[in-house]
Amino acid sequence: MKEAALAILALLVASCAAPPQTVGYGPDTLLVIPVDSIGIQIGDPDRMLGTVGEAAFTPEGNIAVLDEASACARVFSPDGRFLNQVGVRGSGPGELLAPGALAVLSDGSFGVMDASMGGVHRFSADGLYQGLMIDFQGTATPQWVWSVDNEAFVGMRHSFRQDEQGIFMAVTIGRWSTSPEPDVVYYHEEQSVDPHNMDRIIRLGMFSATFAAGPDGEVLVAPHSTNGYHVSRYSSDGTLLGEIRRNLDPVRKTEEEIEDERNLITDILVERGNPRAMIQYQPDPYRYQIPPFGLGLDGEGRIWVRNGTADGLVFDLYSRDGEHLSTARLSGLEDSDMLVVRIMPRGILAWSMQAPDYPKVYVMEESQAGTGNP
Secondary structure, eight states, X not given: OHHHHHHHHXXXXXHTOBOOBOOOOOTXXXXXXXXXXXXXXXXXXXXXXXXXEEEEEOTTSOEEEEETTTTEEEEEOTXXXXXXXXXXXXXXXXXXXXXXXXXXXXXXXXXXXXXXXTEEEEEOTTSOEEEEEEEOTTSOOOEEEEEOSTTOEEEXXXXXXXXXXXEEEEEEEEEESSSSXXXXXXXXXXXEEOTTOHHHHHHHHHXXXXXXXXXXXXXXXXXXXXXXXXXXXXXXXXOEEEEEEEOOOOBBOOHXXXXXXXXXXXXXXXXXXXXXXXXXXXXXXXXXXXOTTOEEEOTTSOEEEEOTTBSXXXXXXXXXXXXXXXXXXXXXXXXXXXEEEEEETTXXXXXXXXXXSSOOEEEEEEOTTOSSOO
């Protein structure tokens, strides 16, 4: 009887979950729209992209794009002109096989993460190979990296260990410069995993926490949650600078959202070499209140936090002191949890991990209209 009552209570709570927020356009709402894009469907092969893994501004204001499918990075001017290439496919010095992340370092050089080729490879600003920057000896390299001060970068690294108690998977968000061991750890989570349970591994690997970093070394970290959000700010040495908390009602995903996420994650993993038959991913039925890739630091000192409970691509903007300043809505992009929005002091770039038509990187700017309907 007790178990039945608890089950009924759980169903009642689930059925009362809040609907998505409808965020309108008010006097404090910024409208951000695409003003250009990089990548074409057909034509000049230097401007055609395979799979966009990373995109970031260089110190000169150009845009570097990691093309995982072509095993290289390409540098473009802000208006999309091809400038030069970093790396080529191959297994020799300066060649790449499976690049997974790109750091545009503070001196303008590039760090390309390729675990299959030993670790992080360094290239000069004009694409000349300079050698192995960090030797990870074939183990996993950091992903989703952000360049910070002193030619270092912040990223997320996954690792496994096994002992008599079982197999454990760890997620570490840290700062790296010259050693495979992080200089600073900002977030660490470890859980036991079953190698036959891909769903648990995917959840821990992709939906553990989201993070961002600024060029001065400041780091933002937010564990994924369906019950409110909590953002921690750290200095480059790991000192806690402040926190942003907001309690939002849980929002259930629609059946269409769940199916789209299941198909998207499956396609991404298959594209990256995982057998489709082994992927049995079941999405969380509730929206993450800060979705993956939902944090950023802009050039005006504002912290951007994506509101995953709202309809559309909506960000809350805060001061460094945690004061809510305004809301920003991104228009003209496909709404997806796997849409990457990278907010940096030089601007905003966006791209899809699984492009619906052909791969491209959008260059975003605040609308000249400022506020109001697009």
